[in-house]
Each structure stands twice: as structure tokens, then as C-alpha cells.
Amino acid sequence: MSKGSYEEKAAPGYARSRHELLDAGRVLPPPFDGVAKTSAPRAADVFALVEPMLREHGAGVVLLDEPFADEEFVAFGARLGTATEETDPAVQPFVTGGVILNLLGKNRRTDDVSLQPFAENSLSLHTEGSGRVAVDQPRYIVLMCCHPGPRPTAAQTALVPMEEIFGRLSAGDREVLSRTRYAHLPPGETILREHDGRPVFSFRDFLGGRLDWVNDGGDPPEAVDVALENLHAAMYAPGARGVHWQRGLLVVIDNRRHFHGRTAGTAPAGEPRHLKRLRIR
Template identity: 50%
Template structure:
């Protein structure tokens, strides 16, 4: 899997300099900003970067507070081993299925950008996988898209449909539930359960068969900004926590 083709080198000491301009330019063009910093930004500048992109979202989940700094910086340390606990999966070594962030929330509560910065890549660490929503949408036919535009999670009132339009782009609010059951409702005329399940199945197939998928191979100082309305993201498996060096990323979510 190829690494993202976009990106530019920069010096952390020069922040903001041309860093913010470069990120803004690449987010508009590609939905992705990649900066190869010589060193990670300190928390104060990392938060400043997030605030320049939008409104930084507080990390309020009780189960993850030991990983949170300054209320908004989430330390993604891969120290939870192999776990099926959903709240701990961001810190686990097992793979993380493809998803859009906050797909079970209202549009106003879904992050626009995910900012990830590498402090420690770790030994044989996992890669972050990026899949273009435009490419996935191009692989679905008109009937599948019609059904998915009228389909939403059943157990999350106020959430958007699986597919919506935003400007020139098709946006998905969806995650691969893997072994868990996805309960859905569909308001499309003439939509049978078989047809909707078929459309959802073809969506999952296109997500995992996307030829343009890229994998971020982390190195210290690498900073990646993901437009959550243009990319699915996930994670490959990494070594269990017995590894000599544990992967450590910092994350901000931006609305």
C-alpha cells in the first residue's frame, strides 16, 4: 500500500510559518494535509494548529481520561494490547476497521478534521489507512447511492444518512461494524431489506478494495490532517504491547 503522495517538509521551530498555508492548500486540493516535521510540535503549538483549522473538540469520554492532556489532546499510545473493548480500540494493537469519525452523531457533532502527529513510531508499528470517499462512491451504481442516501443508523436519532452530498463531494457517515450488527432504517421508496443490505455490502466491498488506498508509515514528527468528509480511515495491526517501543500519536478532532 503506497504512502500518501501529498506532503512537504518543515521545521517545527518555524511554526506557523508556511506550515498552515501548506496544510490549508492541500486540504482544499486533496482533502489531506501531510507535513514532515523535524520534531513534533509541543502541545501549545499543536493546539494552536488545531484552533487555526476550526474548533478543537474536548475529549470527554470517562474511559479515556488517562490518555488526555489539556482537555483536547488525545495520546494514542498502543499500550492496550489486543482488545475488543470499543472504548480502548484506539489504544490497541489489533486492526481498526475503516470508518468516518463520529458516524453515529449528528452532522454538527462530527469532526471535520482529524489531526494526527507522531511522537514515537514504535517497533513495527501499525499504519493508518486512508481511503478516498470519492473513489468509493464512484464504485457504486446509482441505485445503491439512492438507497444509501435514505439509509441511516436505527439506534442513533438525528444522525445523517449513510450518504450525503457536500459541495462537489459525496460524503459517507459510516463505519464497518465488523462482527457487530448494524441496525438501519431506510426511507427510500420501494426499498426492500435485501436491496438495502446488498447496497451496504457493496459499500463495504468498495471501501476495502479501493485501489487508491494509502497507508501512513509513521515517523517521528510526521503530522497528518485528514478531512473526515473526504476520507475513511482505519489502522492495520501492530505488535502487541510487549514491543520494546510503543507507538505514540497525538490526536486532535476539529469541528
């Protein structure tokens, strides 16, 4: 066993790529097969459209005539699994019915990580719930747009398939990451694992923060740091897709198949962007 900490260097090679993706105002290409339009008013009908997209791409994108009412939105989530309660005290003013998080882009930049989803900040690429054991991480993230805000190409939701990132890493880096975990997690909860024959990453780009890690294979700290740096570089290599939000757009992301993040937004003087989110286990 070896232990250590990973901290971003003053000028890591991937910093420019991250800036270009998240903070340079780029308009990203749309995800996969584009948007399936539907006037279906019921959760079951929309799920029938989304399910084959999830199987093929690990994400589904559907444009509803009108956003679901909260009851129907929760009913749609129930088709995927069990909605996770929003328990963070900092976000309770934005929670409806215990499980719907209202993502309102109305605030200027903030250093408070809990409030960054409601601010102009970009959000670094991550697996949702990477600091938890795998069984407690969401399987799906469901996002629905009630209002896109004044600039639909700002605050795009960025998607990067895990299989693409896996393919950019060397065999040696993959092996090291499959033996490395966050220090507070128990053995077996590694940054890279396999599920149903696919590579799954459980990881967040901490930006300037420190990541304390444990390697259960005894790899030297230098090898772990190199593998983590190469993972960041692979995450921010060209190829990300971006969701351009419009009213009624509903997106489902498989948390075991995609990293996701968000490009920088602009807090408007008028009506802000409003997405509703469910996290499904």
C-alpha cells in the first residue's frame, strides 16, 4: 500500500484544454444522435423514447412540448430507479418535494462549492457522487429545462464518454488507477473499475484542491501522480459534446458512462436559466 496527495501544478499541461472547454465561450457540438422531439405528455411514453438512447449512447435527449409538472417529472425518474433526496443544507432553498433540485443560474461567481451550481462558475468534469462508495452513487442524472435563460449556448452541460477517456490512457495508467482510491473510501472503491464489461471512472477534477489517495497495489507515488495527471489530460482532450438548453429539453445521463460538467454561464439581470434535476439510484 502507498499513500499520497495529488495537487495540480502551477501550469499543468491540461489547464489550457480545460479552459478552452469550460471557460472560453466555445459552442460545443450536440450529443450523439441529436434531439428526439415528442408531444407525449406522460412519463411512460417519454421513457420509451429515452430507454433505447440510454442503451446505445449512455445518454438520452428528448424535447417535450412543455416541461413536465413536478409529479410527472418524479414519475419519469421512477421509471429509471429511486430518486435520491437532496440533503445538503446549503441547497434546501432550491429543493422541491425533497428530491427535485431547482438549478437557477442567478448568482455571480462564488467560491462556495455547494452554491456553484447556482452561479456563473463553470463546473469541472466529474462523476456525480465520486466521493461515495459506488453503490451510493447515482446511476442517472435527469435534467429538464424550464427556462434556458437569455443565452442558451452559455452554461452548456458538457458530456465526455468514459470509454473515450479510457482509450486515451496507457495500459500502465489504467492499471494504476484501478488500484487507487480516494483516501477516505474503503478498499475496492477505486477510481477506475469495470461494470458490465465497460470501464467506469469515479472521479472529480478538484481544480486547485488536494486529492488524498491510497494505492492498494503498492505503486510508487510518482506513478500515481503521473496516472492522475494523464487522466485529467484525457478528460479534457477534444471531443466533448454540449447540451444547448431550451424550454422542455429533458436529458438523462448515465453516471457510469459519462463524465459531465458545465461551461461558464452569465448571471442575467432578467429571468435566469432554470433546470430541474433528479439524481436516480
